[in-house]
Amino acid sequence: MKNLVLAGVAVALVLPVMAEARIDVTRSANGWVLSNGLIEASFSYNEPGTFQFDSLRSLVWGDVWKAPENVISSPIRFATTGTAVDAYIPLRFISESTQQIDRRGTRLSLVFDQNDGGFRIFLNLELFEDQPVLRYSVRVRNTLERERHVRMADMLSWNFAEPRGNSFRAMRVNQWSVLPPLKNFEPKESMLADDATPLIVRSGAGEPECAWIAVRDSRDRGLVAGWEFDGRAEATAQRIADEGRLRLSAQVSDLNRLLAPGDEFQVPAGFIGLFHGNWDEAGFRTQRFVEAVLAKPLPDTAKFPYVVWDSWAYQTRINEALLRRNAEIAAKAGVEMFIVDLGWAKQIGEWRDDPAKFPSGLRALSDYVHSLGMKFGLHIAFAEAAAESAVVREHPDWVATEPYQYFGAKPLCLSHKPVQEWVIAELLRVIDEFGVDWVLQDGEHIVKQCTRTDHTHDPADSNYSNAVDGLNSVLDAVQKQRPNVSWENCANGGSMMTFNMVRYYVTSITNDASGALGSRQSVYGATYPFPPRYTDRYMPENGSNTYQTRSYMFGGPWIMMNKLESLEAADLALATSEIRVYKNLRGQVKDSQVFHLTEMPREGAVDAIQGYLASADTSTIVVTREMAPESNYLLKPQGLRPEGNYRVRFQDDRRIYMMTGEQLMRDGVRVQLPEAQSAEIVYLEPADTPFGGLNLE
Ligand SMILES: [Zn+2]
Numbered sequence: 001m002k003n004l005v006l007a008g009v010a011v012a013l014v015l016p017v018m019a020e021a022r023i024d025v026t027r028s029a030n031g032w033v034l035s036n037g038l039i040e041a042s043f044s045y046n047e048p049g050t051f052q053f054d055s056l057r058s059l060v061w062g063d064v065w066k067a068p069e070n071v072i073s074s075p076i077r078f079a080t081t082g083t084a085v086d087a088y089i090p091l092r093f094i095s096e097s098t099q100q101i102d103r104r105g106t107r108l109s110l111v112f113d114q115n116d117g118g119f120r121i122f123l124n125l126e127l128f129e130d131q132p133v134l135r136y137s138v139r140v141r142n143t144l145e146r147e148r149h150v151r152m153a154d155m156l157s158w159n160f161a162e163p164r165g166n167s168f169r170a171m172r173v174n175q176w177s178v179l180p181p182l183k184n185f186e187p188k189e190s191m192l193a194d195d196a197t198p199l200i201v202r203s204g205a206g207e208p209e210c211a212w213i214a215v216r217d218s219r220d221r222g223l224v225a226g227w228e229f230d231g232r233a234e235a236t237a238q239r240i241a242d243e244g245r246l247r248l249s250a251q252v253s254d255l256n257r258l259l260a261p262g263d264e265f266q267v268p269a270g271f272i273g274l275f276h277g278n279w280d281e282a283g284f285r286t287q288r289f290v291e292a293v294l295a296k297p298l299p300d301t302a303k304f305p306y307v308v309w310d311s312w313a314y315q316t317r318i319n320e321a322l323l324r325r326n327a328e329i330a331a332k333a334g335v336e337m338f339i340v341d342l343g344w345a346k347q348i349g350e351w352r353d354d355p356a357k358f359p360s361g362l363r364a365l366s367d368y369v370h371s372l373g374m375k376f377g378l379h380i381a382f383a384e385a386a387a388e389s390a391v392v393r394e395h396p397d398w399v400a401t402e403p404y405q406y407f408g409a410k411p412l413c414l415s416h417k418p419v420q421e422w423v424i425a426e427l428l429r430v431i432d433e434f435g436v437d438w439v440l441q442d443g444e445h446i447v448k449q450c451t452r453t454d455h456t457h458d459p460a461d462s463n464y465s466n467a468v469d470g471l472n473s474v475l476d477a478v479q480k481q482r483p484n485v486s487w488e489n490c491a492n493g494g495s496m497m498t499f500n501m502v503r504y505y506v507t508s509i510t511n512d513a514s515g516a517l518g519s520r521q522s523v524y525g526a527t528y529p530f531p532p533r534y535t536d537r538y539m540p541e542n543g544s545n546t547y548q549t550r551s552y553m554f555g556g557p558w559i560m561m562n563k564l565e566s567l568e569a570a571d572l573a574l575a576t577s578e579i580r581v582y583k584n585l586r587g588q589v590k591d592s593q594v595f596h597l598t599e600m601p602r603e604g605a606v607d608a609i610q611g612y613l614a615s616a617d618t619s620t621i622v623v624t625r626e627m628a629p630e631s632n633y634l635l636k637p638q639g640l641r642p643e644g645n646y647r648v649r650f651q652d653d654r655r656i657y658m659m660t661g662e663q664l665m666r667d668g669v670r671v672q673l674p675e676a677q678s679a680e681i682v683y684l685e686p687a688d689t690p691f692g693g694l695n696l697e
Pocket of ligand 1: 455
């Protein structure tokens with residue numbers, strides 16, 4: 001290791017750049033150390049000019065992830081036609097700075113020039129209070145006097161030494177897909193082969209998997225990683241035993257970014273974090289980071305996730321009178337938001353209310369919904385338009401080359417500037433004209449494929465361009481101008497489960513009204529990478545029993561998709577009381593650590609999912625019998641204080657127990673599930689007096 005080579009910058013050996021009280025960026029003799037008391041990330045810069053990652057260290061568990069002995073690792077990795085810029089390309093150090101950033105973070109910004117002068121490279125490294133996670137991003141500027149194309153960009157360029165005798169398991173989770181083979185957030189665990197065979201994760205709009213991977217070794221030292229990109233990407237985890245390394249990578253697919261002289265390119269950001277333990281622990285560390293740092297803030301800290309009603313039970317056969325009747329019933333039952341789904345407009349792409357369905361206008365319905373004390377949500381598939389709509393008739397050239405049709409409509413190319421301007425203006429008008437509080441985004445894959453040569457984007461750069469220049473620009477523009485409107489991510493279900501998505505949307509659908517069992521299955525898998533609020537669920541059933549209602553209680557907004565005006569009085573009474581139950585537990589679940597106490601829900605079994613809220617030491621556990629032969633279940637919760645005393649109570653069963661955490665976790669407590677399909681909610685609350693298993697009833 002040689003001393004740091006500085007170009008035109010004053011040298012100080014130790015430069016404690018204090019931003020937040022608890023986050024330090026320290027200058028070592030030849031590099032930088034970032035620390036927040038939980039994690040320490042070390043990088044160095046050595047002659048003849050290589051910038052490299054040295055180690056990630058847990059200051060809590062003592063785990064150390066070092067760079068490999070014989071391979072240089074750097075988060076800077078991209079390529080143009082003919083030139084790769086990676087750890088082995090000499091860089092000239094230009095400058096550094098640190099600053100406090102939002103969400104209780106500190107950013108170290110480093111600037112380098114490629115030695116032969118092709119690119120200026122801006123690297124950001126960020127730590128946040130209380131999070132054992134490093135977030136990073138790379139931006140590059142073309143400093144040549146000629147055009148170049150960026151053909152590869154790695155959002156997850158990390159190499160770690162692999163201790164001898166080690167083995168690695170990896171975990172990733174499917175998205176939702178209705179195309180065969182059907183996917184519904186199945187978690188997938190596998191060993192990494194030692195012959196460098198990559199484990200592949202394909203993420204982004206319409207792809208099979210969520211933009212997340214977790215890896216842990218035989219001693220339960222773990223890494224979690226995510227990338228903030230909505231377009232298609234291919235990530236890999238490889239164990240290259242003969243080089244003694246574990247390699248991670250996540251590349252933007254089909255990248256072909258034209259950079260004119262002086263142009264810049266932003267590699268989508270990524271994060272890598274540490275955990276120690278099982279996959280629930282991997283999920284917990286990811287989720288807390290997402291909530292603390294990335295996610296769109298909650299629209300309402302007291303009431304979110306909302307109880308919602310959505311009109312899709314009627315499909316497009318909706319009208320003013322019908323919706324008013326449903327709104328009255330919904331408000332009385334305790335629903336907080338009323339969504340008008342597809343079918344309100346004249347046609348897809350013609351976002352004017354249909355006067356035949358709404359003789360008084362959609363605004364009158366929105367006003368009525370507001371007068372009942374509910375928020376008003378509206379479905380809009382803003383990147384789709386029917387062939388007969390005015391926009392397509394006037395601008396047939398705005399249609400993207402993507403071949404699918406959403407309810408017969410054509411896809412619009414959001415990265416074509418005129419389309420973008422039209423969509424932004426339409427969204428602003430629709431929000432204002434109809435008093436919209438909540439946008440239910442829908443459509444087919446929201447990141448389109450478009451290879452047209454007459455659009456403002458490069459036809460060969462469709463994927464990145466439609467994601468970043470297209471979708472993200474539209475969301476940026478509309479959300480900046482209408483900051484109080486919340487957005488729900490949906491594209492025929494949860495098929496864009498990325499860590500860029502969480503920055504724009506307050507929730508996401510998981511599957512698309514797939515019924516009680518399907519709902520619990522999706523929540524089971526999605527609550528590994530994503531916080532519980534990013535699993536909203538559409539309930540197509542009437543909600544005639546608590547098996548149905550409770551299959552939708554754990555997660556984000558509970559969205560009823562039934563015909564309220566045709567429900568029996570008994571069903572309505574049940575819905576009303578179950579809504580009260582949900583409102584009492586939602587605040588606990590949203591910030592809780594999720595324990596997946598059973599295998600993924602399936603027919604013939606009992607499934608149980610626990611939310612443990614550390615700040616209150618309380619647990620909310622939903623236990624469901626799905627045609628299992630046995631009528632009770634021995635519940636063994638996790639994460640409790642062994643010596644703590646807990647009151648155990650049930651939503652239905654009138655027994656109350658007092659048990660220690662150790663008794664609960666070791667011996668368990670019996671949950672009664674009398675019907676073949678039935679569900680119970682178990683609450684654990686800290687209690688002062690020990691009663692050791694005494695039944696107080
Ligand atoms: Zn296009």
